[in-house]
Amino acid sequence: MKAWRLEEKDLDIIVCVKHVPETAEAEIKIDASGRAIEKTGLVFDINEWDDYALEEAVRIKEKHGGTVTAITVGSDDANSTLRKCLARGADKAVRLTDVKFEGSDGYAIAKILHSAIKGLPCDLILTGALAGDDGYTMAGPILAEMLEIPHATMIKKIEFGDGVAKVNRELEGGLEEIVEVKLPAVLTVQTGINEPRYVSILGIRKAMKKEIKILGLADLDLSENDVGEAGSWIKIEKMFVPPVEKQAEFIKGTPEEIATKIGEIIKSRGLI
Amino acid sequence: MTEIFVLAEHRQGQIRDITFEMLTKGRELAEKTNSDLTAVLLGKEVKEQAETLSEYAKKVLLVEDAKLENFNSEAYHKVLSSLINEHKPLLTMIGHTSFGVDLAPSLAAALKLPLATDCIELEFEGETLVITRQMYGGKVNVKATVHKAENYIVTVRQAAFPAQKPALNGEITETPSPLSEEITGKRFIKYVLPPPGGVDITAADVLVGIGRGIKDESNMPMVEELANAFGGVLACSRPIVDKGWLPTDRQVGTSGKTVKPKLYIALGISGAFQHVLGMKNSDLIIAVNKDSNAPIFSFADYGVVEDLFKIVSPLKSKIYELKGRKT
Ligand SMILES: Cc1cc2nc3c(=O)[nH]c(=O)nc-3n(C[C@H](O)[C@H](O)[C@H](O)COP(=O)(O)OP(=O)(O)OC[C@H]3O[C@@H](n4cnc5c(N)ncnc54)[C@H](O)[C@@H]3O)c2cc1C
Ligand SMILES: Nc1ncnc2c1ncn2[C@@H]1O[C@H](COP(=O)(O)O)[C@@H](O)[C@H]1O
Numbered sequence: 001m002k003a004w005r006l007e008e009k010d011l012d013i014i015v016c017v018k019h020v021p022e023t024a025e026a027e028i029k030i031d032a033s034g035r036a037i038e039k040t041g042l043v044f045d046i047n048e049w050d051d052y053a054l055e056e057a058v059r060i061k062e063k064h065g066g067t068v069t070a071i072t073v074g075s076d077d078a079n080s081t082l083r084k085c086l087a088r089g090a091d092k093a094v095r096l097t098d099v100k101f102e103g104s105d106g107y108a109i110a111k112i113l114h115s116a117i118k119g120l121p122c123d124l125i126l127t128g129a130l131a132g133d134d135g136y137t138m139a140g141p142i143l144a145e146m147l148e149i150p151h152a153t154m155i156k157k158i159e160f161g162d163g164v165a166k167v168n169r170e171l172e173g174g175l176e177e178i179v180e181v182k183l184p185a186v187l188t189v190q191t192g193i194n195e196p197r198y199v200s201i202l203g204i205r206k207a208m209k210k211e212i213k214i215l216g217l218a219d220l221d222l223s224e225n226d227v228g229e230a231g232s233w234i235k236i237e238k239m240f241v242p243p244v245e246k247q248a249e250f251i252k253g254t255p256e257e258i259a260t261k262i263g264e265i266i267k268s269r270g271l272i
Numbered sequence: 273m274t275e276i277f278v279l280a281e282h283r284q285g286q287i288r289d290i291t292f293e294m295l296t297k298g299r300e301l302a303e304k305t306n307s308d309l310t311a312v313l314l315g316k317e318v319k320e321q322a323e324t325l326s327e328y329a330k331k332v333l334l335v336e337d338a339k340l341e342n343f344n345s346e347a348y349h350k351v352l353s354s355l356i357n358e359h360k361p362l363l364t365m366i367g368h369t370s371f372g373v374d375l376a377p378s379l380a381a382a383l384k385l386p387l388a389t390d391c392i393e394l395e396f397e398g399e400t401l402v403i404t405r406q407m408y409g410g411k412v413n414v415k416a417t418v419h420k421a422e423n424y425i426v427t428v429r430q431a432a433f434p435a436q437k438p439a440l441n442g443e444i445t446e447t448p449s450p451l452s453e454e455i456t457g458k459r460f461i462k463y464v465l466p467p468p469g470g471v472d473i474t475a476a477d478v479l480v481g482i483g484r485g486i487k488d489e490s491n492m493p494m495v496e497e498l499a500n501a502f503g504g505v506l507a508c509s510r511p512i513v514d515k516g517w518l519p520t521d522r523q524v525g526t527s528g529k530t531v532k533p534k535l536y537i538a539l540g541i542s543g544a545f546q547h548v549l550g551m552k553n554s555d556l557i558i559a560v561n562k563d564s565n566a567p568i569f570s571f572a573d574y575g576v577v578e579d580l581f582k583i584v585s586p587l588k589s590k591i592y593e594l595k596g597r598k599t
Binding site: 021025037107110129133134135137140151174180234242244249259266271272 | 283344345346369370371374382386387388389390402403407408409412413414415416418419456457460462463464465466478484511516521527529530562563567573574576578582587589590591593594595
């Protein structure tokens with residue numbers, strides 16, 4: 001790819017989004033297979049990190065011009081996440097779906113995404129830093145490797161120069177590093193990079209009219225063995241509740257009784 | 273003899289803790305698989321660090337190059353590929369850190385070696401690598417097998433394994449840098465620290481830590497008052513900073529601050545390990561969460577399974593009462 005000058009160029013951006021269950025507040029049950037959680041009754045939404053990635057893409061488009069395409073690997077249910085992206089300002093939406101994709105880890109997902117993305121014109125690909133459900137933290141950089149383009153992960157800020165993105169990567173303990181990455185590139189977005197905008201019901205309703213392009217395994221140049229469990233690095237054998245190393249002593253009673261008990265504990269420790 | 277590689281992570285002259293944690297686990301795995309443990313150190317002028325590592329591993333493989341001065345995943349990728357191709361280590365261990373996640377996935381994809389990320393347990397069952405990792409924000413663990421291969425790569429969660437010092441006297445082997453060309457895709461520019469804020473949460477005796485459970489910014493004054501009642505300070509989990517309700521320097525956890533107050537009250541915090549790593553050594557931890565299965569309860573001394581909004585006000589009154597003051 002030739003170097004280009006920012007002022008001459010619109011940016012075509014692809015954002016990879018995953019439709020995931022909200023589990024922080026839900027009661028989680030392991031299903032009969034013992035290898036997955038019970039999904040019924042859970043509320044699904046766009047992966048938290050992808051929400052920030054999508055917002056960032058739309059902001060870049062609004063500033064520099066260009067297009068935003070949201071792409072997901074998922075079943076019918078994932079349409080609602082794509083609609084949300086369209087309502088927020090994505091121009092196009094693509095859903096890659098096939099029963100054979102089930103059981104894919106981050107590596108297999110990256111292969112599926114790669115197969116669909118490689119033919120598309122693009123200057124920038126944004127993914128979340130990780131998916132909140134499986135947390136593999138790998139799909140973005142693997143996608144970059146397959147596309148033979150650079151990547152940078154855990155991004156908290158993006159600026160552009162001629163043919164490059166200047167980004168802040170989050171390190172541990174509050175430290176960040178600034179790195180320059182040649183475009184096109186894959187950047188994986190960390191939460192807090194922006195404040196995702198609110199989408200109105202009306203906006204979502206309008207987005208209902210937009211087309212979602214659907215592609216299956218037959219449309220991609222991948223074989224059955226490249227995807228699903230067969231094409232993955234990781235095979236989940238058993239899911240279980242984390243062993244408790246130390247269990248808190250539970251304080252019970254009415255709120256007033258609880259407050260009294262906490263007061264006593266704190267006082268006995270000389271903290272008051 | 274096969275080898276187990278541990279990639280040493282260092283920043284601004286300091287070897288990071290994850291390195292010693294991996295070396296400790298790596299030593300155990302090396303014994304069990306009859307392999308040699310090799311610490312791999314890439315950098316510029318890092319002989320001193322190599323000496324340190326030689327106390328932890330039988331072999332230290334050192335590559336020095338000006339292009340390796342600061343971590344750059346592209347440069348590291350090239351050097352490690354060459355070392356892995358030459359040595360064919362059974363296992364390469366990399367920290368599941370900001371550096372590690374920038375490096376390991378693309379390295380594994382390029383070398384076509386299977387990668388398991390964010391591992392909290394690792395063992396070989398025969399030839400098969402079996403790992404444990406968490407899903408759904410730490411609410412469940414999974415035991416998984418890694419696709420069979422001759423060589424594996426893993427990233428290891430911070431603080432998953434304790435670090436021990438065996439006081440070895442390892443051999444340091446320097447290898448010429450395979451980096452012939454310039455690194456073109458990615459360039460390190462500089463480190464930046466967020467501007468210091470007005471409050472130092474690491475100095476407070478009492479921290480009231482708030483999480484996403486507080487729901488709305490309009491609830492901030494209420495918890496601030498509770499913190500005041502204690503003569504303490506408000507701290508928080510990451511989503512609160514992400515939403516902009518509190519400044520960055522109030523965040524507790526791996527990407528925020530590590531705190532050790534006399535009392536940490538966690539309100540509406542689930543207990544994701546990134547948060548817990550920053551506060552689990554507090555003298556006394558009391559957690560309030562409406563979900564009895566929230567992971568925070570396995571780190572807290574006392575737990576309250578209740579709506580935090582029902583607790584905050586009576587608790588505040590109680591504290592003032594004990595202090596002999598009305599609100
Ligand atoms: C690289 C990286 C670095 C990170 N660094 C950090 C870090 O430094 N610090 C950090 O905190 N996180 C960090 N995180 C994020 C971390 O993984 C979690 O997402 C985060 O800690 C969750 O915050 P939370 O517990 O407030 O929210 P949630 O996980 O959403 O939990 C909210 C909790 O509130 C409870 N709740 C809801 N309503 C009520 C109510 N009315 N009363 C009582 N309880 C209620 C729920 O049951 C739930 O347990 C990092 C993540 C990554 C990937
Ligand atoms: N099924 C999916 N569809 C589209 N993008 C995905 C999917 N799974 C993962 N991704 C992208 O890859 C990122 C990292 O995911 P993971 O490697 O699974 O932690 C996510 O934040 C998404 O941007």
